[in-house]
Amino acid sequence: xxxxxxxxxxSRLQIALHWLVFALIAQQYLFKDAxxxxxxxxxxxxxxxxxxxxxxxxxxxxxxxxFALWRxxxxxxxxxxxxxxxxxxxxxxxxxxxxxxxxxxILMLLSGSxxxxxxxxxxxxxxxxxxxxxxxLVALHVIGALYHQFxxxxxTLARMRRxxx
Numbered sequence: 705x706x707x708x709x710x711x712x713x714x715s716r717l718q719i720a721l722h723w724l725v726f727a728l729i730a731q732q733y734l735f736k737d738a739x740x741x742x743x744x745x746x747x748x749x750x751x752x753x754x755x756x757x758x759x760x761x762x763x764x765x766x767x768x769x770x771f772a773l774w775r776x777x778x779x780x781x782x783x784x785x786x787x788x789x790x791x792x793x794x795x796x797x798x799x800x801x802x803x804x805x806x807x808x809x810i811l812m813l814l815s816g817s818x819x820x821x822x823x824x825x826x827x828x829x830x831x832x833x834x835x836x837x838x839x840x841l842v843a844l845h846v847i848g849a850l851y852h853q854f855x856x857x858x859x860t861l862a863r864m865r866r867x868x869x
Contacts, residue, residue, distance in 0.1 A: 708783060709783075710783050710784065710785055710786050711782060711783050711784065711785055711868070712785055712868050713785050713863050713866070713867060713868025714784065714785065714863055714864060714867060714868070715778070715782060715867055716867040717778065718775065718778055718779075718782070718784075718867075719864055719865070719866075719867055721771050721774060721775045721778070722775070722864055723864075724767075724771055725768055725771045725772060725775070725809070728764050728767055728768045728771070729768060729809075729838070729842065731760070731764055732761060732764050732765065732768070733835075733839070735757050735760060735761060736761065736835075737757075738755050738757030738758050738761065739757070739758050739761040742755055742758045743819070743820075743828060746823070747825070762816075762820065765812060765813045765816050765817075766813060768809050768812070768813065769809055769810055769812075769813040772806055772809035772810060773810070775806075776806060785863060785868075787799075788852065788856075788858045788859070788860045790852075790856055790858075794848075797844075797848075798848060801841055801844050801845055801848065802845075804837075804841045805838070805841050805842070805845060808834055808837060808838040808841065809838075811834055812831065812834050812835070812838060815827045815828075815830045815831040815834055816831045819831050849861050849864075
């Protein structure tokens with residue numbers, strides 16, 4: 705069986721899922737206060753009641769994980785274009801950042817689900833720690849993309865805007 709060659713760019717679906725996940729993660733951070741308030745009511749022994757923003761947080765978290773798993777499936781089936789590395793260290797950092805992002809997109813749903821549906825305080829605390837790590841990795845990812853765009857000018861960011869091969 706011949707070796708599969710890497711595509712020259714990302715597919716429309718890969719790009720759409722990337723930006724959908726970005727928007728969902730941003731939404732999770734912007735509207736997290738309703739979830740925090742509901743959790744505080746529950747831990748105080750009160751009724752949380754129906755809150756649309758809580759539902760949006762739960763559904764948004766599920767969608768982030770579903771889309772992340774979908775992207776990983778596409779990665780395995782279709783492949784991705786080769787990385788544009790400025791240096792070996794930057795290549796390793798980029799790889800670790802991406803692995804971390806995918807791991808956190810999955811772990812965040814798991815910890816949040818155990819906390820919310822299981823009422824496990826330790827899972828809620830873990831979820832809050834993971835939230836900070838995810839935000840740091842997203843920031844690192846954005847800084848890396850901007851570095852490639854404006855310092856190296858190597859076209860890395862354009863690959864996530866326009867579908868190719």
